[in-house]
Amino acid sequence: MFTRISAIARNTFTDLVRQKVFYILLVFALCAIGSSVFMAQLRVEAQFQMIKDVCLGAMSIFTSLLAILATANFLPRDVEDRTIYTLLSKPVPRFAYLLGKLAGLIVLLFLFTVLMSLVFSTVLWLREQAALAQIRTEFSAAPAEELQQALKTVTDSTFNANLVPGILIIFIKSALLAALTLLISTFATSALFTVMIAAAIYFIGHLQATAREAWLSGVDTQWWTRILVALISLLFPDLQAFNLADDMIAGAAIPWNVFLETFALGWTYVAVYFALAAFVFSGREL
Amino acid sequence: MTRKALAILLLAVFGAAMIPFQRNLDATQKAAGLRQTTLxxxxxxxxxxxxxxxxxxxxxxxxxxxxxxxxxxxxxxxxxxxxxxxxxxxxxxxxxxxxxxxxxxxxxxxxxxxxxxxxxxxxxxxxxxxxxxxxxxxxxxxxxxxxxxxxDSYFLKERLGILLRDKLEDHGGAAGAFLQASQSADSPAYIARFAGYELAKCPGREQEAYDLLTKLYDKGPEERKPSLISTLKELEKKLDVPPQQRINSPQP
Known part of the structure; x- marks a missing residue:
């Protein structure tokens, strides 16, 4: 079974690579390099903050878009190409087909996140080296303590270990969106419908925590609004829980327990959405 | 149709089961100082x-x-x-x-x-x-x-101290801000000295300034900057400190 799933995953990965999704990396690199050149007029710490803001924001947008758009196309394309019939006529259970597809995309999303992180780190490192060289020249006559302090200000504002969990959480969020889109596509009639519903859930998911607290605190509103917030709380994922990158850019540290709990929440969503997708897909007429 | 309805029902059951976990995570993240922005x-x-x-x-x-x-x-x-x-x-x-x-x-x-x-x-x-x-x-x-x-950060407290010192000439306020900044674990050594210099400018707080700067002076040569030595010498004169208790360093 594992061999079959990994074969489908490999095939999905290769197929996505052939669709030239990695060209998005060029756009990302342009964003990163362009922002770093433009920010050169700002103060050194401001430059680094802006580069991090732009790069992590772009990472979040690109991974989310890739997760939704690529997953939404899986089933309609395979039905249109008739590859799904060839595959499912062999001893491949439907859940294995879906799992292979999802695994292939998650591997691609991971690689995509790693490559974007490398571009981001390179741009940040180059700016850091330029800033350090400039400071060494400017402070050449200053006391050693002042020079060390100025250098520390620069190094403190560039890399910090907290960025790694922040990037990993961006990846988990994209994996969650992929699983969610897969679930929608199992009952959707077209790729366009899937993309629209997934995009709507993306925005509503960011309000789920607000709806949940309003529902549970029993705010005295009309009966239909209470039903609405209850439905949002129960059916949508809490996507705000994955928005930690903003705080990490600002220098906040993420404790390990928080990171692990968020990580676990993400994978729980992925597992449950996949299970439901497999359940719906197993009864679907092809 | 039944399968889809059952899937939605299962999703709602899962959503209900996740609520305590989500609320707990929400509280943990906020306690760690994350996601505190109010929109x-x-x-x-x-x-x-x-x-x-x-x-x-x-x-x-x-x-x-x-x-x-x-x-x-x-x-x-x-x-x-x-x-x-x-x-x-x-x-x-x-x-x-x-x-x-x-x-x-x-x-x-x-x-x-x-x-x-x-x-x-x-x-x-x-x-x-x-x-x-x-x-x-x-x-x-x-x-x-x-x-x-x-x-928890020393940085903005230091900046406030600089603003109070340079723009408002509120030396007492500046000293307070520098003192608060110097209490953070990651604060640079010069901030405590800044607090001492500002205290020395506050009439009636010379003894407090002298005690703080002497404590820093006693830490060793790293702290014995020209400004610290000259401020201490001025304070020794003002406070009429006995010669045997005065610092040994020459006037810079």
Whole structure:
């Protein structure tokens, strides 16, 4: 079974690579390099903050878009190409087909996140080296303590270990969106419908925590609004829980327990959405 | 159809089962100082519909960066009022970013205040001075709000000390800010010395300044900077310290 799933995953990965999704990396690199050149007029710490803001924001947008758009196309394309019939006529259970597809995309999303992180780190490192060289020249006559302090200000504002969990959480969020889109596509009639519903859930998911607290605190509103917030709380994922990158850019540290709990929440969503997708897909007429 | 309905029902059951976990994680994240930004109606009015939607959708930080660049452009056009409005929005979006608080305070207390004093369109000097002091106050206000949002960091406390010292000449206040900054684990050594220098300028607090600077002097040669030695010598004279208790270092 594992061999079959990994074969489908490999095939999905290769197929996505052939669709030239990695060209998005060029756009990302342009964003990163362009922002770093433009920010050169700002103060050194401001430059680094802006580069991090732009790069992590772009990472979040690109991974989310890739997760939704690529997953939404899986089933309609395979039905249109008739590859799904060839595959499912062999001893491949439907859940294995879906799992292979999802695994292939998650591997691609991971690689995509790693490559974007490398571009981001390179741009940040180059700016850091330029800033350090400039400071060494400017402070050449200053006391050693002042020079060390100025250098520390620069190094403190560039890399910090907290960025790694922040990037990993961006990846988990994209994996969650992929699983969610897969679930929608199992009952959707077209790729366009899937993309629209997934995009709507993306925005509503960011309000789920607000709806949940309003529902549970029993705010005295009309009966239909209470039903609405209850439905949002129960059916949508809490996507705000994955928005930690903003705080990490600002220098906040993420404790390990928080990171692990968020990580676990993400994978729980992925597992449950996949299970439901497999359940719906197993009864679907092809 | 039944299968889809059952899937939605199962999704709702899963959602219900996840609520305690989600609430617990929400509380844990907030206790760790994460996700504390309040996106309210006031911010909605300032950001506009699309901006607010972007902030809600997890793009708070890029939005803050964009508005910061807008504020930079406003600075180049010396639109101080617009800058203050943009700084309010940026710091609301990213309250944990020390840089935004620091730069907002600096622009108001150093740049806008000077521009207000040099304002050729205002013939009354008294009004120009009043406007200048309002910008000092605005700068101070940003730093104090920044400290409230980031109580563990020494950085903004140090900046507040510098503002009180250089712009408002409030040496007691500056000493207090430097002392608070020096208590943070990551604060550089010079901040405690700054606190001592400011205390020495406060009439009636010379003994306090002397005690603090002597304590630093006793830490070793690393702390024995020319400014510290000369301030200590002045304090020894003022406080009439017996010769045997005075420091050995020569006057720099």
């Amino acid at each position: 309210d109606l006031d911010l909605r009015e300032r950001l506009g519909q699309m901006g607010f939607l972007a902030a809600l959708s997890g793009f708070r930080s890029p939005l803050a960066a964009y508005l910061w660049i807008e504020a930079h452009n406003a600075w180049e056009r010396t639109e101080w009022g617009r800058m203050a409005g943009l700084f309010d929005t940026v710091t609301t979006l990213q309250p944990r970013s020390l840089l935004y608080w620091d730069m907002a305070g600096w622009h108001m207390a150093w740049n806008a205040s000077v521009a207000a004093l040099d304002d050729k369109t205002q013939p009354s000097e008294a009004l120009r001075i009043r406007n200048q002091r309002q910008y000092f106050k605005l700068g101070r206000d940003y730093l104090e709000r920044g400290i409230k949002n980031n109580p």
